[in-house]
Amino acid sequence: MNLIEVKNLKKEYGNHEAKTQALRGISFDISEGEFVAIMGPSGCGKSTLMHIMGFLDRPTSGVYKFKGKSIEELTDDQLAEIRNREIGFVFQFFNLLPRTTVFENIRLPLVYSKISSAKKQRELVGSAAKAVGLEHRLWYFPNQLSGGEQARVAIARAIVLFPAIIFADEPTGNLDSKSGQRIMDIFQKLNNEGHTIILVTHETYTARHAKRIIRLKDGLVVSDQKVADGDRVWAKDGELKK
Amino acid sequence: MKISDSIKISFRAVAANKLRSGLTALGVIIGIASVIIMIALGEGAQNLIIGQIASMGSTTIFIEPGAFDPKKGGDIMQSAMEEMSLKTLTYDDALALEKDPLVEAVSAIVFGVDRIVYKNIDKKVSFMGGMPASREILDIHTIKGRDITNDDLKSNAKVAVLGYKLAQDLFGEENPIGETIRIKKTNFKVIGVLEEQGTQMFMNLDENIFIPLTTAQRMLLGTNSVNWILAKARSEEAVDETVESIRLVLRERHHLYNPEGDLSKDDFKVMSQKETARMVSTVTSVLTLFLALVAAIALLVGGIGIMNIMFVSVTERTREIGLRKAVGAKSKDILEQFLIEAVILTVLGGFLGIVSGIFLSFIGVLALQKIGGLEDWRFFVPYQTVVLAFGICVAVGLIFGIYPARKASRLDPIQALRYE
Numbered sequence: 001m002n003l004i005e006v007k008n009l010k011k012e013y014g015n016h017e018a019k020t021q022a023l024r025g026i027s028f029d030i031s032e033g034e035f036v037a038i039m040g041p042s043g044c045g046k047s048t049l050m051h052i053m054g055f056l057d058r059p060t061s062g063v064y065k066f067k068g069k070s071i072e073e074l075t076d077d078q079l080a081e082i083r084n085r086e087i088g089f090v091f092q093f094f095n096l097l098p099r100t101t102v103f104e105n106i107r108l109p110l111v112y113s114k115i116s117s118a119k120k121q122r123e124l125v126g127s128a129a130k131a132v133g134l135e136h137r138l139w140y141f142p143n144q145l146s147g148g149e150q151a152r153v154a155i156a157r158a159i160v161l162f163p164a165i166i167f168a169d170e171p172t173g174n175l176d177s178k179s180g181q182r183i184m185d186i187f188q189k190l191n192n193e194g195h196t197i198i199l200v201t202h203e204t205y206t207a208r209h210a211k212r213i214i215r216l217k218d219g220l221v222v223s224d225q226k227v228a229d230g231d232r233v234w235a236k237d238g239e240l241k242k
Numbered sequence: 243m244k245i246s247d248s249i250k251i252s253f254r255a256v257a258a259n260k261l262r263s264g265l266t267a268l269g270v271i272i273g274i275a276s277v278i279i280m281i282a283l284g285e286g287a288q289n290l291i292i293g294q295i296a297s298m299g300s301t302t303i304f305i306e307p308g309a310f311d312p313k314k315g316g317d318i319m320q321s322a323m324e325e326m327s328l329k330t331l332t333y334d335d336a337l338a339l340e341k342d343p344l345v346e347a348v349s350a351i352v353f354g355v356d357r358i359v360y361k362n363i364d365k366k367v368s369f370m371g372g373m374p375a376s377r378e379i380l381d382i383h384t385i386k387g388r389d390i391t392n393d394d395l396k397s398n399a400k401v402a403v404l405g406y407k408l409a410q411d412l413f414g415e416e417n418p419i420g421e422t423i424r425i426k427k428t429n430f431k432v433i434g435v436l437e438e439q440g441t442q443m444f445m446n447l448d449e450n451i452f453i454p455l456t457t458a459q460r461m462l463l464g465t466n467s468v469n470w471i472l473a474k475a476r477s478e479e480a481v482d483e484t485v486e487s488i489r490l491v492l493r494e495r496h497h498l499y500n501p502e503g504d505l506s507k508d509d510f511k512v513m514s515q516k517e518t519a520r521m522v523s524t525v526t527s528v529l530t531l532f533l534a535l536v537a538a539i540a541l542l543v544g545g546i547g548i549m550n551i552m553f554v555s556v557t558e559r560t561r562e563i564g565l566r567k568a569v570g571a572k573s574k575d576i577l578e579q580f581l582i583e584a585v586i587l588t589v590l591g592g593f594l595g596i597v598s599g600i601f602l603s604f605i606g607v608l609a610l611q612k613i614g615g616l617e618d619w620r621f622f623v624p625y626q627t628v629v630l631a632f633g634i635c636v637a638v639g640l641i642f643g644i645y646p647a648r649k650a651s652r653l654d655p656i657q658a659l660r661y662e
Contacts, residue, residue, distance in 0.1 A: 056568060056655050077572045084570020095565045095659065099258055111247045112570035157569070 002065075003164060003196055004030040004053060009062035011048050011219075022048040024219035025062065030198070032164070035191040037199045037210035044216040047169065050200045054087050054167045055079045067164070084112050088158030090168040094150045096142040096157075102129070103138040106156045113161060128160040132186055148179030155186055165196045172206050184209050243575045252583035255555065256590070263587060266551040269544025270591030270638065271598065274631050276540050278599025279606065280533035282623045286607060288526040290619050294441065295519045300478050301346075302379055303485055304513045305339075305471035305492070307331045310505035329467035330496070330509040333455060336373065336471050338495055344484045346476045349376035350468040352458050358451065359424040360412045367408065369425065369451045371458025379472045382447065387419040387434030394454045400461070403434040407448035425451070428461050441618065481514045488512050541634065544591070545642040552584050552646035563650055564658025577651035584643025585636055592635030596628055 011023040022045045030036055038046045051057040052064060055071065064071045066082070074082070083089075088109075096105050106125045115121060129135045132152040142150055151171055158166050168187065172180035188209055191197050201207050208227070215223040256263045307328035336350035352371040357364060370376075374390055377383060384403060394401055402423065409418050409432075418432045430453065439447040459465055475484035489512050493500055500507045513521075556563070563576055600623055607621040 051656050054568075056659075077574075080567065080570050080572040083568060089568050091565075091568075091659065095561060095568075097562060097565070100254070108566070109569040111251075112243055112566070112572070112575060116244055 002029045003032045003034075003067060005063065005065040005068075006053070007063040009049070009052065009059050009064060011045070011052065011057070012060045021219055023052075023059070023062075026216075026219070026221055028214060028221060028224055030196070032196055033191070033194055035187070035197045035199070035209065035211045037201055037207035037213045038216065039201060039204075039207050039213055040216035040222075041202065045219040046200050046216050049216070050167050050169060050198065053165075053198065054089060055083050080112075084109055085161060086164040088161070088163040088166040090151070090154045090158050090166065090171045092170040092173050094154040096150055096153055098142060100141070101138065102134060102140050102142070102145070102153050105142065105153055106138075106160055108157055109161050115161075124160050125156075128156040131159060131190070132156045146179070147175050148182055151175060151179070151183050152186065155183070155190075159190065159195070163195075165198060166190065167198050167200070169200045170202070171199070172201075172203065180206070243571070243578070245578075248575075248578050248582050249586075251579055252586050255559075255583050256586050259555075262551065263590075266547050267587050267591030267594065269547040270541065270588050270635060271544075271595040273537060273541035273544045274592045274595025274635060275599035275602060277534065277537040277631055277634070278596055278623060278627060279603045280537055281530060281627045282599070282603035282621070283606060284526060284530035284533060285622050285624060286603075286610075286619050288523060288530075289622060290616065291522045291526070292519050293618060295515055295522065297441075298515050299379070299381060299474075300515055301475040301481060302515050303473040303475060303481065303488065304511075304515075304518065305331065305335075305473065305488065306511045306513070307467070307469075307509065308511060309508050310511050329465070331468050331471055332466055333459070333468060335492060335495060336468065338491055339471065339473060339488060340375075342484075342487055342491055344476065344480060344487045345473050347375040347378045347474040349373040349379055349472050350455055351376060351470045351472060352455060352463060352465070352468050354458065354463055356426045356462060358412075360421070363412055365411075367425075367449065367451050368445065369453060369458065369462065370445075371453050371455040371462075373455050375474075376472060379474045380447075382436050382439055384434040385437045386417070387432070389434055390452065390454050395456050398457045398460055399454055400428060400430045400457060401433045401454065402430040403436060403452040404432060405436055405446075405448040405450040405452070406438040407446075408451060409435040411449075425453075426462055475514075481516070485512050485514055541638055545588075545638045548584055548587055548639065549642040549646060551587075552580065552643055553649070555583070556580065556646050556650040559650075560653065560658045560661040563653050564655045564661065567653070567655035568659060573651040576653075577647045580647035580650045581640060581643045584647065585639030588635040588639035588642075589632070592632055595635075596631050599623075599631075 006029070007027045009023055009026045010021070013020045013022060026045075026049065038049060040046050048057070052059050052071075055066075058071060066086070071079075097108070103125055106128055107121055110121045110124060115124070125138070126135065129138055132155050134149065134152050134156060137145065137149060142153065145153065154171075166187075171187075172183055175183065184206055187197055187199070199206065199210055207213055210227060212224070212226050214221060307330040331350070333350050336348050339345050339348045349372050353368065354371070355366060355368050358367050372390070373395060374392055377389055383389075385406075387403070390401065390403060393399070402425070404412070404418060412418065412423065413421065418435060421432045422429050423432060424430070436447070436452070441447070455468070459468075473484070473488060475481045489503070489508065492510050492512075493508065496509055498508060505511070566576060603623065604621050607619055610616045610619045
């Protein structure tokens with residue numbers, strides 16, 4: 001079943017005099033369990049596309065269906081609920097709350113969820129932290145962590161509620177290659193466990209972890225390719241190959 | 243979202259900027275402290291005054307010269323000064339009232355201040371000229387010697403009864419009875435000493451000297467009028483009826499045609515203790531209201547400070563707001579968080595304000611008692627005031643927090659996440 005259906009999606013910014021078209025009619029489907037990389041030069045519309053697919057923004061026209069449901073039918077509060085339950089974001093700068101422990105950072109989505117039992121929340125935060133190998137850092141503050149560890153906190157926060165999709169926006173953009181590789185391994189592992197992952201990047205080597213690459217240019221899809229397993233970098237002993 | 247989470251988040255935000263939060267709350271602290279101090283002192287003053295009036299006994303009726311002026315209304319302090327110079331009431335008025343069957347006791351009273359001399363002691367003392375019935379009305383009795391009698395009054399006897407403390411000051415351990423003191427070059431024989439009394443009607447009776455009314459009028463004041471007439475009704479229930487009866491007697495004696503009973507046409511005022519207390523309450527309530535207004539302005543300024551800092555806080559934490567929205571916070575969650583933060587600031591300020599307000603009014607009352615000599619002034623903060631102050635704090639937080647909180651809740655998540 002298609003998790004995401006995008007049909008002729010358009011997004012315009014600005015008023016009538018100065019209109020910019022960020023997306024000019026995009027169509028594709030994404031199924032459950034896929035690992036998709038959306039690539040393209042900056043300004044190609046990939047961030048806009050991620051925001052719409054992540055329910056942070058609405059399209060100007062076209063169809064965006066998530067689990068068969070069109071975004072048009074949803075109120076802002078319902079969008080917030082979907083973001084909470086179905087979507088996990090890993091932002092480029094991780095956006096961790098300063099002066100707030102790793103535990104509290106990972107717990108953040110739970111604050112806005114229906115899971116109110118403190119015990120249950122601790123369990124969920126614990127298992128998310130374990131999945132990214134941070135169970136020993138729960139009571140640290142973000143400024144006491146390395147960049148790679150901060151990225152892992154952001155991933156743990158994204159997966160704490162077992163979302164249907166994880167969106168990652170240039171997650172390795174600010175990391176050295178060794179930490180970046182570790183992060184990509186984690187995404188790989190999460191995908192193997194069944195998480196659907198959509199990665200927005202302009203780095204070819206990170207995109208190579210994906211099973212499918214959608215390339216955008218000037219608000220249009222220019223290519224949409226499946227990547228053969230043999231070409232995927234992770235298979236080659238985890239060594240990054242540029 | 244659980245309210246406990248909102249509170250925890252907001253507390254963390256307030257605690258993250260301790261100095262800033264403290265300075266912001268200072269406005270509210272000062273505002274609330276002034277509310278508490280104003281009310282505590284206002285209530286204290288009112289209790290003191292009402293206590294003094296109540297000390298006269300509930301059946302006591304005052305008759306003062308001068309008409310009731312509705313324009314001046316409750317301004318009894320000022321009118322009391324003016325009345326001292328009015329001459330519409332006389333000893334004969336008091337004698338006429340004695341015949342009224344509703345009146346149990348009557349005493350005309352004059353006041354004055356003059357030098358008294360005993361041996362080498364020479365001091366300025368208040369004297370009160372009265373009739374024997376004034377003892378009954380004021381409920382004071384002699385502990386030594388005898389009291390002034392009607393015969394003293396008829397014969398303009400030069401006799402004096404001393405207040406408890408005055409007797410001690412002049413005679414110490416000696417027996418004052420039979421001694422002679424000089425008031426304004428006239429010799430008076432001391433015939434009695436009164437029991438210790440304290441202040442009544444704002445006069446320290448213990449330092450007073452009491453002489454027959456007629457003697458005071460002729461020898462010391464040179465006047466036929468009196469300052470007050472005190473009367474006593476037969477019972478508390480009969481007070482209103484007695485007041486009315488006294489008015490009729492006095493109108494007839496003063497040849498006033500006033501069938502409508504318009505009090506402003508009289509040349510005297512008749513007030514029961516109950517009415518006097520009510521008038522005083524009106525004065526002090528107006529005063530309290532005025533002071534509360536001043537405090538309200540202080541709170542308004544404090545509230546604006548809160549609003550200002552909340553705007554700063556919202557701007558500073560734009561990315562945090564964006565992130566919270568991205569992970570599922572609804573607009574109302576953000577609104578709630580910032581509102582609670584504003585309320586925490588004001589309630590925290592309010593708590594400190596209440597504590598410092600109570601502390602400062604306690605110090606103030608101590609100063610009034612020890613330095614101002616108002617020993618009867620009691621420290622009193624009504625618990626309703628504390629509840630009210632707390633309510634005001636929550637209200638100020640909500641009123642001045644709602645606008646910044648709305649601004650926060652309406653931020654577009656994408657814009658907010660990109661905010662540098």
